[in-house]
Amino acid sequence: MSIKPELVERDENGYWVHSQIPETEDHEILKKWIEDNCLEFCNVCMEDDIDENHPTFKLYFEDGGCNISGWIPSKPQGDGWFIGGISATDDSPVCSWLRLDVTKLKAKFIEAHREAEKAAFEYFCACDVGEERFQASEIYERIRTATRIGG
Incomplete structure (x- = not known):
């Protein structure tokens, strides 16, 4: 596997992307990269991960703010997961978790x-x-x- 976990240093608004992930919005390129690196991925959406009473939920979804640094994404069940990126989508901020697919x-x-x-x-x-x-x-x-x- 060519990608290893990195220290997550989120920017001032709480976003971050692993340095080895291709810089593209083309989902086919990302899908091929994940396959080539024998990885599994799991996306955790902020709107499903925190309660609507959470200050970050209110700031983002109700007030229209872009700062999500108060959100600590939940790790998927199982071993070996590490963060590939924390980014915004049209629906919700999302944390993309990665791990080696041993099979x-x-x-x-x-x-x-x-x-x-x-x-x-x-x-x-x-x-x-x-x-x-x-x-x-x-x-x-x-x-x-x-x-x-x-x-």
């Missing part, structure tokens, strides 16, 4: 391992008999046996 990451690593094994075997087959082929054989065996899948 997707494992599948990505297994596929990369298969590709490496295939490439090592093709290299072995392309080598002439001799020292280079012997070294290619050792490389192939190390890669082949590096990860035992299914027993």
